[in-house]
Amino acid sequence: MSLLDVRDLTIRTSDGRALVCDLSFCVDRGERLGLIGESGSGKSLTTLAVLGLLPDGMTATGSVELDGTQIVGASEKRLVGVRGSAAAIVFQEPLTALDPLMRVGRQLAEPLRRRGLKGDALRKAVAEALEQVRLPEPGRIARAFPHEISGGQRQRVALAMALACEPDLLIADEPTTALDVTVQSEMLVLLDTLVGERGMAVLFVSHDLAVVSRVTDRVLVMKDGRAVEDGTVRDLVRAPRQAYTQALVDSARKLESALDLGEPR
Ligand SMILES: Nc1ncnc2c1ncn2[C@@H]1O[C@H](COP(=O)(O)OP(=O)(O)OP(=O)(O)O)[C@@H](O)[C@H]1O
Ligand SMILES: [Mg+2]
Incomplete structure (x- = not known):
């Protein structure tokens, strides 16, 4: 199938x-x-x-x-x-997927939390998710609001969010x-x-x-x-x-x- x-x-x-x-x-x-x-x-x-x-x-x-x-x-x-x-989706304009009023790290934490992670393990997973999409200074990016990072960085964050769900598609x-x-x-x-x-x-x-x-x-x-x-x-x-x-x-x-x-x- x-x-x-x-x-x-x-x-x-x-x-x-x-x-x-x-x-x-x-x-x-x-x-x-x-x-x-x-x-x-x-x-x-x-x-x-x-x-x-x-x-x-x-x-x-x-x-x-x-x-x-x-x-x-x-x-x-x-x-x-x-x-x-x-299945998870990455849209053309990453702002569609990102909440403008929420810091990047918190948004990225949501799918990870749904997978049962919390506390230090959750913080570590957020940092890893940002590193895996080759974002420099993951700490700074995690604390930033979407408008405070570049379009290319936003797209990487959106990709990290989609991957964090570990979708098959x-x-x-x-x-x-x-x-x-x-x-x-x-x-x-x-x-x-x-x-x-x-x-x-x-x-x-x-x-x-x-x-x-x-x-x-x-x-x-x-x-x-x-x-x-x-x-x-x-x-x-x-x-x-x-x-x-x-x-x-x-x-x-x-x-x-x-x-x-x-x-x-
Ligand atoms: N919400 C909507 N209401 C009415 N028509 C729509 C809506 N969304 C898309 N359409 C129409 O449906 C058709 C297909 O749209 P779709 O967005 O799937 O195209 P696309 O292939 O993704 O184009 P693009 O390459 O510009 O993104 C178009 O004619 C579009 O005008
Ligand atoms: Mg389209």
């Missing part, structure tokens, strides 16, 4: 408009899948549906099985149990687009290393094939809420079946010519 099994997922607005249509894909344990497509193609909605976090008024039909739990139609109680343990929705190129590159290497060490499965979302190819080997291409093509990055680069995929390949080449798209990972 796959860790994540999405079948015929359709997401509709309250007035019945389908924003994602008949989408099917699987992610096995330890596997990494990239979700790629232009802006508005339905990537983020798909990840939100996986966690049962669709915006108010939107409904999902079809089937989303995460670690054996049916997410479509599940009660909030059920979903709370699944989120964090089966890490969902990363454009985790690097808000960062400058050097910081983006460091973040991708870090993500690749940390999920590799843990053998985590990854659902990695981006509109940039060059970025996706740094983290995943298999890619699903979305357009207007539908899957149009899937395969390994190598296959898509060498022989895209759709003009749309070709365009993504071309823009990835232009954006990151230094990256050898022929040899992903």
